[in-house]
Amino acid sequence: MWAYAARRTAIGLVLLLVLSFVTFVLFFAAPVDQARYACGKQCTEEQIAVTERALGYDKPVYEQWGAFVKGIVAGRQFPADPEVRAAAPETVSDCAAPCLGYSKLNAKTVNELIGDAAPISIALALVAVVMWLIGGVSLGILAAVTKGSIVDRGIVGLTLVAYAFPSFFIGVFMLKYVAIRWELVPLPRYVSIEDGGVFTWLENLLLPGFVLALLFLAGYVRMTRAFVLESLSEDYIRTARAKGLKGRVVLFKHGLRAALTPLVTMTGLDLAGLLGGAIITESVFAYPGLGLLTVQASNAWDLPTIIGVVVLAGAFVIVANIIVDIAYAFIDPRVRLG
């Protein structure tokens, strides 16, 4: 078990290194002026030249990547060039490990930008995951036990329709009609726990969380339904029925346990994918999370921020993969690790 965990972690680290390198190559191998990107659209030629030295873009890609990786492990200082630092000590900013870079445009380290934005994305992702798990699992079970009936068809059909409408359409509809015109819910805007308390924080997350959850709901309903149906056809269920257990006991005590294990994997991976920012939802509701940060960085050509968020989001997915695989072995004794 421990050997397996260690090997998976090692492979994960290598994967993360490759991910960051590929990201660097993707962004820097293109025939574009990287310093112009990092500096922003409005920069003059001199500013661009300064930026180029300050961020080390005059060096080859692999050296810059090396500096980036070193920054993650040991932290680094910006400007990257020691001479520039010595010439203007007042502009030096420290970026402690794990340093993800420096955004010239925002005059902040990428870590600070991510530190501001991440709690919002994480809160949104958690609210959404709770909603789609509760909704998806209960509707999925209901559909499974009423298999073939109008209830089953209605649940599967309606969740598919909800998934089929573009997320940004549903978001704007919720905003303009449900919140503004019909005033069914308060207009959502992000309020941190410190500013408004837990209740206001949660209340404001409900609508965006719901829009985000709708994207995943159909999939979880169908999976739960399929897994429950599969486990209900197992021999041990027949045994449980044969010895006279009530239908409810059979379903909840015997059927669901085996059926819901695969959902753990899916939930872990989907949640990890969302931690990198729910771009569309955050854009529609103007929630300044990681998704909106990337949109703004992309529009402003703020390359260091983009790379920082991509590497962080990739790290979430890789770590979640490892955790899920190991956790799965603990939950399900049938899984053998090799």
Add this chain to the structure above:
Amino acid sequence: MTAPSSDLDSHLGVPAETGEPSEAPGAVVSRSPLQLAARRFLKDKLSMASLIVVLLFFIAAVVAPFAVKFGWIDPLSSNQDLLDEFGLPIGDWGGISGDHWLGIEPGIGRDALARLWYGTTFSLAIAISATIVAMVIGVVAGIVSGAAGGWVDVIIGRIIDLTLAFPQTLMLLALSSVGLAFIHQTLGVPNGNPTAAVYVIVVLGLFGWTGIARIVRGQVLSLREREFVQAAQMIGASRRRIYFKEILPNLWAPILVTFTLMMPAFVSAEAALSFLGVGISAPTPTLGNVLTDALRYADSAFLYFFIPAFMIATLVVCFNLLGDGLRDALDPKADR
């Protein structure tokens, strides 16, 4: 064992419930797996209805460029006379009339039906192209991975892990400025919408191939132990021949099903990218950019806002139902 069936049933070609060949008196009718699958599919009303809707969308998409050329629909010219002083269509229901069946676009005053109809052409063209790119990469990777095994399999597996680790939407958006510059300057694609279209197709394909690669790999792992592959190896067939002439023809069922399920995902992705400002821009319509434009009129022109979303949803639902129906018909064991 044969299922009992009446004379009438066998004459009408009604299959037995068990899916086994029904028996006519004195003659055993043999049916290939394909015929059985086709029968199962034809009996499935929901899938047939979806197929018809999908075909209608395709026909509309193919006809649209001709309709524009011959002037039956006009997605570009403005009808300012049909807008009021706020730029909203005059009349109830968003200016729906005999001339403009789905009303008028607010602001510029172009015909909504013409834009959506012509937009379907571009949306479907992008979705199909991206699906083909993803399928080609995924099928080749899956076959090579499954058939070659060993370190080739390991490397392709790791590449799949790496591709999945990239945050997809984020990459599509973040790479756009660099990617567009690369496609325009290095590949020499004309600037503007051609470059944007190539970018969307390529990146959707490059991030979308992993699913089919895994499915194909799994299928190949079982196929390569079959006698016909061993026979081909015995007579000294080349590796390429075995991959693409022996194994590939046996993979059409999962490929068809995945194709049908990937298309709607890419129609949605095109719309989402339009919303994020990546992709084809007006005046050339796509379902995505028409809907994105309509967001500005969400509260003042509901129909203009709702109809594009409804069309995207219809496409996505029907493609998904069609894909499910095909899977059920082709693989009756996969009972969901």
